[in-house]
Amino acid sequence: MDRRNYLAEINRVVKAGPYADTWDSLGKYQLSDWYQGAKFGIFIHWGVYSVPAFGNEWYPRNMYIQGSKEYEHHLRTYGKHSDFGYKDFIPLFTAERFDPNEWAELFEKAGARYVVPVGEHHDGFQMYKSELSNFNAFKMGPKRDIVGELGETLKKRGIELGISSHRAEHWFFMGHGKEFDSDIKEPLICGDFYWPAMPEYDHQNLSSPAPSQEFLEDWLLRTCEIVDQYQPKIVYFDWWIHHSAMKPYLKKFAAYYYNRATEWGKDVAINYKHDAFMFGSAVVDIERGQFAEMKPYFWQTDTSVAKNSWCYTENNVYKTANQIICDLVDIVSKNGCLLLNIGPKSDGTIPKEDKEILLEIGDWLEINGESIYETKVWRIAGEGPAQIEEGQFTDNREKGFTSEDIRFTVKGSYIYATILRFPENGEIRITSLAERNASKLPHFHGIIKNVTVLGSHEQPIWRRTQNALEITTKHVHSVNPVVFKILVD
Numbered sequence: 001m002d003r004r005n006y007l008a009e010i011n012r013v014v015k016a017g018p019y020a021d022t023w024d025s026l027g028k029y030q031l032s033d034w035y036q037g038a039k040f041g042i043f044i045h046w047g048v049y050s051v052p053a054f055g056n057e058w059y060p061r062n063m064y065i066q067g068s069k070e071y072e073h074h075l076r077t078y079g080k081h082s083d084f085g086y087k088d089f090i091p092l093f094t095a096e097r098f099d100p101n102e103w104a105e106l107f108e109k110a111g112a113r114y115v116v117p118v119g120e121h122h123d124g125f126q127m128y129k130s131e132l133s134n135f136n137a138f139k140m141g142p143k144r145d146i147v148g149e150l151g152e153t154l155k156k157r158g159i160e161l162g163i164s165s166h167r168a169e170h171w172f173f174m175g176h177g178k179e180f181d182s183d184i185k186e187p188l189i190c191g192d193f194y195w196p197a198m199p200e201y202d203h204q205n206l207s208s209p210a211p212s213q214e215f216l217e218d219w220l221l222r223t224c225e226i227v228d229q230y231q232p233k234i235v236y237f238d239w240w241i242h243h244s245a246m247k248p249y250l251k252k253f254a255a256y257y258y259n260r261a262t263e264w265g266k267d268v269a270i271n272y273k274h275d276a277f278m279f280g281s282a283v284v285d286i287e288r289g290q291f292a293e294m295k296p297y298f299w300q301t302d303t304s305v306a307k308n309s310w311c312y313t314e315n316n317v318y319k320t321a322n323q324i325i326c327d328l329v330d331i332v333s334k335n336g337c338l339l340l341n342i343g344p345k346s347d348g349t350i351p352k353e354d355k356e357i358l359l360e361i362g363d364w365l366e367i368n369g370e371s372i373y374e375t376k377v378w379r380i381a382g383e384g385p386a387q388i389e390e391g392q393f394t395d396n397r398e399k400g401f402t403s404e405d406i407r408f409t410v411k412g413s414y415i416y417a418t419i420l421r422f423p424e425n426g427e428i429r430i431t432s433l434a435e436r437n438a439s440k441l442p443h444f445h446g447i448i449k450n451v452t453v454l455g456s457h458e459q460p461i462w463r464r465t466q467n468a469l470e471i472t473t474k475h476v477h478s479v480n481p482v483v484f485k486i487l488v489d
Contacts, residue, residue: 032267085183098348111365162234
């Protein structure tokens with residue numbers, strides 16, 4: 001690829017509009033209805049780091065940090081870093097059992113409406129066909145266009161494709177390998193696997209030494225190449241793009257992506273963390289956490305089926321499907337959506353534990369999906385004693401949901417009330433739907449016509465009092481949340 005010509009084309013598209021590379025212009029972008037209605041997607045962390053399957057997806061960085069558990073494991077298992085470095089895992093990453101049709105079928109059964117494979121993680125290996133570097137899955141390792149093949153099979157099932165880029169973090173990710181005798185040595189040039197492998201510094205500092213112009217332009221080219229080749233409906237960015245030096249390039253990328261989408265007649269979205277983008281120009285994402293209260297804007301949680309890693313490892317500690325379903329219900333009630341990650345093995349198979357979790361979620365959504373998909377928020381998100389700790393990296397803490405913890409969504413003539421932990425006696429009290437005096441401004445002062453239970457033929461007994469909507473069932477039993485469908489007038 002002629003990099004200068006591609007940069008010129010990017011500038012031409014940005015200049016042509018309708019979106020310019022300014023926050024004033026990008027803030028006018030309107031988020032599509034499909035994304036806000038989709039509610040549930042699958043994230044996929046799969047790459048060269050799935051071969052060692054040790055620690056987590058930061059193995060390629062940590063294996064070069066002397067004294068770390070990954071460093072010691074690498075010495076014991078593979079020998080000296082100068083003889084066997086991270087690049088030497090690439091030939092072992094053959095993905096010989098990768099079947100995109102099998103994956104797409106599983107994701108459909110799970111109830112996912114969109115899928116976001118990691119196109120390039122911090123390690124710098126592209127999981128798609130690229131003209132900007134030879135270190136990609138089409139030219140090395142599997143020698144297949146992983147993202148392209150998966151995207152085509154998803155399209156046949158009506159599932160939207162998104163793509164994740166973690167390229168920004170590669171600026172510093174491999175830097176520790178220069179501190180001792182390893183295979184990461186100068187000279188390193190643009191396009192090399194390890195380039196630029198900058199030395200360690202405080203990468204949490206937004207004013208830390210800025211990436212070079214060459215690296216920033218390479219980042220822009222790689223990200224625009226993804227857009228042009230696959231026309232993804234979502235582009236997801238990890239955290240380090242919030243560095244101050246990235247801002248002009250983020251704005252240029254967003255203008256390019258939005259302009260291309262307008263040209264193609266597609267509705268697209270960008271995910272970002274922290275405050276990398278100006279609020280209103282893209283979709284806020286909370287990593288491994290959520291909001292405590294309903295938000296007036298659409299947002300996303302990204303989390304994983306495993307508590308300890310985003311990629312497959314031999315020692316993954318898994319959440320239960322019930323925990324994830326409860327989180328999904330809570331998130332949707334607060335105007336959010338859930339992007340749930342799985343980690344395939346290096347051969348392309350999806351671990352049994354990941355499959356079982358996805359299928360249980362899919363079974364629940366098969367019955368209760370109408371309370372999730374295409375719904376809107378109610379006047380309040382829910383009621384009950386459980387307190388949600390707000391913020392990122394809080395998703396592994398038990399929330400202690402009870403039968404009094406109820407979440408609401410609405411669609412058409414119905415209010416959906418989801419009981420997060422259904423009581424054994426089948427007796428429910430929904431205080432937010434009480435028949436209170438109208439002068440006290442209740443949450444709901446309309447007319448309830450009927451109450452049914454999704455997935456059950458039983459007609460529950462219900463009555464509305466001054467204190468609650470009281471519902472009694474005799475034959476409804478479930479370890480997962482139960483949804484009451486309430487017809488109102």
